Amino acid sequence: MSSVPAPARRLESAVSICLLAILILVAAGVLLKQADVDMSRFGMDPVAAGVVEAKPAPLTAQGEISLTALLPQGFKKLSESEFYDPENLYEKINGKAPLYTESGFQSLLTERFASTQDESLWMELFIYDMANLRNAFSVYSRQRRADVEILPDTQFAYRTGNGLYFVHGKYYIELVGSSESPELSVPMSQTAEQIRTELAIDKDEHIVELTFFPQEGLVAGGNRLYLASAFGFKDLTNIFTAGYKLRDWTITAFIGRRLDANDARKMAESYHRFLIENGGAAKPTTDESFKDWQGRVVDFYGTTEIVFAVGPFVAGIHEADDRQAAEQLAAVLAGKLAESAKAIRQ
Amino acid sequence: MTEANGKKIGRRDLLARIGQAGATIAGCGLASYLLYDPTGPEARSETKDLATLPDFSVPRKAGQTISIVRGQDRIKTVDKAIELLGGIERFVKPGDVVAIKPNVAFASPPILGATANPQLVAEVVRLCYSGGKAKKVIVTDNPINDPTSCFTLSGVGKAASEAGADVVLPKPHLFQRTTLADGKLIRNWPIFFGPFEKADKLIGIAPVKHHHRAGASMSMKNWYGLLGGRRNIFHQDINTIIAELSMMVKPTLVILDGTEVMMTNGPTGGSVSDLRRANTLIASTDCVAADSYGCTLLGLAASDLAYLAQAEKAGAGTTDYESLKPAMATIS
Numbered sequence: 075m076s077s078v079p080a081p082a083r084r085l086e087s088a089v090s091i092c093l094l095a096i097l098i099l100v101a102a103g104v105l106l107k108q109a110d111v112d113m114s115r116f117g118m119d120p121v122a123a124g125v126v127e128a129k130p131a132p133l134t135a136q137g138e139i140s141l142t143a144l145l146p147q148g149f150k151k152l153s154e155s156e157f158y159d160p161e162n163l164y165e166k167i168n169g170k171a172p173l174y175t176e177s178g179f180q181s182l183l184t185e186r187f188a189s190t191q192d193e194s195l196w197m198e199l200f201i202y203d204m205a206n207l208r209n210a211f212s213v214y215s216r217q218r219r220a221d222v223e224i225l226p227d228t229q230f231a232y233r234t235g236n237g238l239y240f241v242h243g244k245y246y247i248e249l250v251g252s253s254e255s256p257e258l259s260v261p262m263s264q265t266a267e268q269i270r271t272e273l274a275i276d277k278d279e280h281i282v283e284l285t286f287f288p289q290e291g292l293v294a295g296g297n298r299l300y301l302a303s304a305f306g307f308k309d310l311t312n313i314f315t316a317g318y319k320l321r322d323w324t325i326t327a328f329i330g331r332r333l334d335a336n337d338a339r340k341m342a343e344s345y346h347r348f349l350i351e352n353g354g355a356a357k358p359t360t361d362e363s364f365k366d367w368q369g370r371v372v373d374f375y376g377t378t379e380i381v382f383a384v385g386p387f388v389a390g391i392h393e394a395d396d397r398q399a400a401e402q403l404a405a406v407l408a409g410k411l412a413e414s415a416k417a418i419r420q
Numbered sequence: 421m422t423e424a425n426g427k428k429i430g431r432r433d434l435l436a437r438i439g440q441a442g443a444t445i446a447g448c449g450l451a452s453y454l455l456y457d458p459t460g461p462e463a464r465s466e467t468k469d470l471a472t473l474p475d476f477s478v479p480r481k482a483g484q485t486i487s488i489v490r491g492q493d494r495i496k497t498v499d500k501a502i503e504l505l506g507g508i509e510r511f512v513k514p515g516d517v518v519a520i521k522p523n524v525a526f527a528s529p530p531i532l533g534a535t536a537n538p539q540l541v542a543e544v545v546r547l548c549y550s551g552g553k554a555k556k557v558i559v560t561d562n563p564i565n566d567p568t569s570c571f572t573l574s575g576v577g578k579a580a581s582e583a584g585a586d587v588v589l590p591k592p593h594l595f596q597r598t599t600l601a602d603g604k605l606i607r608n609w610p611i612f613f614g615p616f617e618k619a620d621k622l623i624g625i626a627p628v629k630h631h632h633r634a635g636a637s638m639s640m641k642n643w644y645g646l647l648g649g650r651r652n653i654f655h656q657d658i659n660t661i662i663a664e665l666s667m668m669v670k671p672t673l674v675i676l677d678g679t680e681v682m683m684t685n686g687p688t689g690g691s692v693s694d695l696r697r698a699n700t701l702i703a704s705t706d707c708v709a710a711d712s713y714g715c716t717l718l719g720l721a722a723s724d725l726a727y728l729a730q731a732e733k734a735g736a737g738t739t740d741y742e743s744l745k746p747a748m749a750t751i752s
Binding site: 105108153164165166167168169170171172173196198217219220221222234235236237239248250251252253254 | 455573632652658684693
């Protein structure tokens with residue numbers, strides 16, 4: 075049948091068999107190896123899984139900041155600087171890592187400084203690179219402690235008994251002291267000031283949504299940003315909240331900017347549906363002016379939820395104890411957003 | 421059609437070759453289909469040389485399973501809590517080697533409450549020696565951060581050493597693989613086994629903390645420090661791993677410190693503002709019961725923490741701590 079000479083055919087067959095045997099061995103090796111994977115060694119690798127981007131170089135390597143320059147007067151390095159990326163952040167902050175990695179975390183640089191006079195007085199500096207201002211504000215705002223001293227000279231900054239916390243552009247920064255000693259608070263302020271001077275940021279970045287909240291009754295420094303799953307509803311993303319003290323009531327208002335008016339309307343509808351499906355009861359609005367905004371009022375296990383859409387904004391009130399106060403604030407918020415929506419259109 | 425050498429290929433030969441090529445392609449496709457594993461590889465399955473943690477528990481005594489003592493001074497409250505359970509002599513016998521596993525997960529100062537309180541650890545060491553006549557007390561943990569920094573900066577290393585304990589830091593040779601019978605996650609996984617291998621008793625000491633992922637970190641979560649390897653993978657199923665740890669570790673006693681409770685930003689905290697004084701200390705031979713009471717200090721109910729129900733279902737203890745008739749006391 076074939077015109078190839080017999081010796082050549084035998085050689086071809088032998089070569090083919092050898093190649094096939096090698097392929098079979100390779101396949102067997104792959105099968106054996108994958109059945110023997112050791113999760114304790116390889117575990118989860120978010121970079122390989124494509125969940126996060128490959129790690130950037132540390133800030134120091136990028137030449138963006140010199141940690142030595144941050145040493146406050148009378149302090150020395152207590153330990154070597156440490157660098158973490160999304161893959162190993164858990165090695166530093168364990169169960170708190172998801173708060174950061176789910177908010178755009180890029181890297182963390184830490185360093186400890188101790189007093190040259192008393193080594194028991196030390197502080198640890200954490201510089202979280204969160205990729206942009208909004209992400210940095212999100213992790214800052216969600217961890218913000220109650221009853222703190224707001225620092226007036228920086229937009230997002232506060233101090234507690236033993237620490238100083240602030241946002242600097244795309245960076246969220248913590249200075250955590252080993253004690254509440256006043257001997258630490260001054261050096262902390264020096265280091266914070268040095269960071270603000272030394273660490274370059276994009277000064278054109280702003281969070282415009284925060285200006286849309288009405289000022290009357292607003293609790294200073296009480297804003298939060300939920301990048302995902304606000305109020306337990308997974309589709310409610312990029313939601314800013316603000317705390318209000320109105321008469322004796324504490325009320326939370328929220329705003330989220332959507333793609334356009336249609337998208338905002340759909341989001342308001344789906345959030346309303348989520349509330350009803352989870353046990354909420356729709357209530358008629360009692361505030362006449364609020365009717366203009368087609369706001370939906372829901373009694374949610376004794377608290378009042380309000381949701382509406384104005385232009386590209388979905389907004390409302392969350393977990394208010396008093397319905398009347400909630401509707402009044404919602405009406406003011408809707409009016410403010412209408413002005414903002416008009417300004418955006420222009 | 422002609423071959424490269426110019427010779428003609430007949431129709432039959434061509435059809436035969438097409439058939440062979442088709443059969444090869446179909447065979448490869450079939451083999452790929454049969455070999456395709458949509459679930460991915462599982463952990464190693466060999467079972468040789470696996471370590472098993474000893475059972476350190478002591479026989480139960482009615483009314484002496486859990487004690488809850490209120491007071492500001494940890495040394496007084498822990499003394500009283502152990503006394504209410506029958507005294508340290510019930511747990512530590514003369515000549516015993518006692519392993520104490522405090523939560524020293526982080527290189528953070530004691531005032532943050534992210535780690536076990538150093539004075540509390542020292543007092544338990546002292547009790548083991550003085551009341552229990554222990555031969556040796558080991559204080560050990562496999563921290564999240566650098567171990568030396570953790571034991572130094574938390575103050576636990578110095579306090580434990582001064583009280584006479586041997587502080588053991590994790591080293592590679594101290595890890596061995598284990599598999600938890602009926603476990604889903606702890607399968608052929610390295611655990612920090614060395615310090616416990618020859619111990620007679622095991623005491624856990626943990627602070628009550630909020631935990632961003634698990635809801636709360638208390639005595640059961642404290643055993644997370646026994647895991648080696650890339651244990652962060654377990655954060656994907658945090659409730660199951662905590663429940664499995666409570667099945668794997670059968671301690672002699674756990675001490676849950678709710679003197680100052682980390683209410684927010686756990687498990688690391690970072691500010692004294694995260695803490696609330698609850699002035700409560702719990703001692704128990706039942707981790708599940710201890711944590712079921714401990715979570716109330718965080719404003720949670722046992723039903724809010726899925727791992728408690730899972731551990732109870734697995735037989736690790738009871739969430740109905742009241743049924744154990746806790747021994748209560750207040751220290752002024």
